[in-house]
Structure formats: structure tokens, C-alpha cells
Amino acid sequence: MNEQRSFDQTAVSGALYLVPTPIGNLQDMTYRAVDTLKSVTMIAAEDTRRTKNLCRAFEIDARLISYHEHNKQEKEAWLVERIRAGDTIALVSDAGTPAISDPGADLVERLTAENLPVISLPGANAALTALVSSGLPTDAFTFIGFVDRHKKNRAEILASWRGHAATLIFYESPYRVSEFLNAAYEAFGNRRAVIARELTKQFETVVRGTLAELCTYAKDETLKGECVLLIEGASEQEQLESRNPEWWEHLSVLDHVEAYVQNGEAAKEAIKKTARDRGMPKRDVYHVYHIEEND
Structure with missing residues (x-):
């Protein structure tokens, strides 16, 4: 001591x-x-x-x-x-x-x-400057910084934070923002998120929206300057699912997809997540969902 x-x-x-x-x-x-x-x-x-x-x-x-x-x-x-x-x-x-x-x-x-x-x-400090103007909760937040740029490692790192309740703060190069946002959408679904770039400089820009909206924005926009990316923390349902990764075990494939749809996911994304959860080909889940749903 x-x-x-x-x-x-x-x-x-x-x-x-x-x-x-x-x-x-x-x-x-x-x-x-x-x-x-x-x-x-x-x-x-x-x-x-x-x-x-x-x-x-x-x-x-x-x-x-x-x-x-x-x-x-x-x-x-x-x-x-x-x-x-x-x-x-x-x-x-x-x-x-x-x-x-x-x-x-x-x-x-x-x-x-x-x-x-x-x-x-x-x-x-860029992280705190971005956080307090983000509009996301500030009562609990976690600074993660830069994550691995390799696709598989990045996906695993983001997935490990899926059940975290606090606002998540990342740093990213402007050249990889679009890739990062797409990976974040895969990991977290369509949560609220913020891009803050060129903070305190002449071209300071803060873009608030959902991850889906920001994916579209970053795809069409040429970003410059280091970026702070903030993502809303997990909902109570997502925290529960994270604590119990096999929450869907008692559900049929159809009900599994429906559970995601009721949680706000589009059917296409719900099918993709169900396939990932179960280790099934996406086409098989798609077939079951659309055939059984129409029966």
C-alpha cells in the first residue's frame, strides 16, 4: 500500500x-x-x-x-x-x-x-467529449478504444460486449468506420449509436441515429479525422440473453425467429441471427420460417 x-x-x-x-x-x-x-x-x-x-x-x-x-x-x-x-x-x-x-x-x-x-x-479527452454530447446514457459507460481490425477478431470482440448494459465507446480510423459499423450492426442489432469526428476542430461533426442509419451514412460519406463511435448498451432482454446464451433452446426455429422479430429486428436479420445461434445454414432457417409461417 x-x-x-x-x-x-x-x-x-x-x-x-x-x-x-x-x-x-x-x-x-x-x-x-x-x-x-x-x-x-x-x-x-x-x-x-x-x-x-x-x-x-x-x-x-x-x-x-x-x-x-x-x-x-x-x-x-x-x-x-x-x-x-x-x-x-x-x-x-x-x-x-x-x-x-x-x-x-x-x-x-x-x-x-x-x-x-x-x-x-x-x-x-475525445472519448468524454463525445460521450457527454452523444445523447446516450452517461450514468454508466465503458471505454474500449480501438479494436482489432481483422474481421474475425473484431467480430469476436464486439460479440463479447453484446450483453453489457453501459454505453460503449470506441475509437476508429476514418478509413475503417464503415467496416466497423457493419460489424457492430451484426453484433448488436439496430441500437442507437453516434459518430463523433474532428472534435473541437473546424469540421466537428456529430451524427446520431441507429446503427442501420449510420451504416448507410458511412457508406455514402467520405469521413476524415479520427472518429469516436458510441453505441447504446444492452437492453434488459439482451442482458438476459447474454447471461443465458441458450435462451432459445426450448423454442422451435419459427418461434426463435419470431422472438427476434418481436424484439424489433427485421425478418431478414432475425433469420440471420437464428441461423447463427443454432449453427444452421441461413437458407434452412429461411425455408422453415417462410413455409411454417404461411401454413
Whole structure:
């Protein structure tokens, strides 16, 4: 157990400061963030070129070193030793809050394990900025970030969150948004969802709708900029089904399809889900549904 008193200067000499930087609009830089970057021994930056521009804008004259996904292992031990020796180091990412979908999380874990101070400043964050304007529930939410881009792995990851009641938050490249939304529709059905892109920038856009609507939108629209995707959490029925994956076991194929239809699915989608649940060819379920329904 370790108790950190961040503002007791007799207890803090060397420390790591997690300093959020703007995700687009420079006016979102806080006074405290600027003061901290001006006062530390050095700044560890994911991209020193981008951070140089930020420092120039706020007249920050500090030593810059690189710390990113490809050099974190060789830099981590050195940074820990500098902090142990009494240096103060600010960690910044390309944009937003460091240690969120960011290699800084590993450094924070190492420092806290060694009882060295880590002091986090509040500031810009794309996930929370998108969430509070989404119109989706904010009382419970889960940040998932980027998911595997490979089709099978992505489908398995999304399926694992199907019964989760909280609003789900993802990051995605604009080049894969359409693929992601189609996979999300397969996994979650036609839930409410939101695309938030270019947050705080000139072309900030928030698109709210159902997953089906967003699939159509993303297919026809050329998206630019990193995107935050938010998906409504599971309904009570979906949570129940998730806790009991074989909820349909006592149903006939026809009743199985009808259960999905009554839950708001189109017949085509209900047939597809029934086939997936039962491990049956979709054409066989289609045949049973349309033949028996007309009897």
C-alpha cells in the first residue's frame, strides 16, 4: 500500500506529470498544463515535432525527448531512474490525455508499482467529449478504444460486449468506420449509436441515429479525422440473453425467429441471427420460417 500526497511538496521531488494537450482547438490548453510544461525538467512526447509546435505556441522552453510505442521499452527504465533521481517529467501524447490508448499507460504502471509519484492533470479527452454530447446514457459507460481490425477478431470482440448494459465507446480510423459499423450492426442489432469526428476542430461533426442509419451514412460519406463511435448498451432482454446464451433452446426455429422479430429486428436479420445461434445454414432457417409461417 502506498499513499501519494501530490501537493505536499516535501513528499514529492521527482514525479511524472500526465499533461493533457488539445485534441484540436489550442484554446483548450489549460493554464495549469502550460505552467507544468514550463516548470518540469523535461517533456516526454509521443511525437516531438507536434509537441514542439505546441511549445512554440505557448512559449514553453523545455527539453523534449521521445517516448512512443516503438521505443518505450528502452526509454522506460531511463525515465524511471530520472524520476527516482529527482527529475520532474511531463508526459504528453499526440493529442488529448496521455495513457488513454497510449503507451504512457505502461510507464504509469511501472512507476506506481515502484511507489514513485504520478500526478494527473485534467484536460481534453475525445472519448468524454463525445460521450457527454452523444445523447446516450452517461450514468454508466465503458471505454474500449480501438479494436482489432481483422474481421474475425473484431467480430469476436464486439460479440463479447453484446450483453453489457453501459454505453460503449470506441475509437476508429476514418478509413475503417464503415467496416466497423457493419460489424457492430451484426453484433448488436439496430441500437442507437453516434459518430463523433474532428472534435473541437473546424469540421466537428456529430451524427446520431441507429446503427442501420449510420451504416448507410458511412457508406455514402467520405469521413476524415479520427472518429469516436458510441453505441447504446444492452437492453434488459439482451442482458438476459447474454447471461443465458441458450435462451432459445426450448423454442422451435419459427418461434426463435419470431422472438427476434418481436424484439424489433427485421425478418431478414432475425433469420440471420437464428441461423447463427443454432449453427444452421441461413437458407434452412429461411425455408422453415417462410413455409411454417404461411401454413
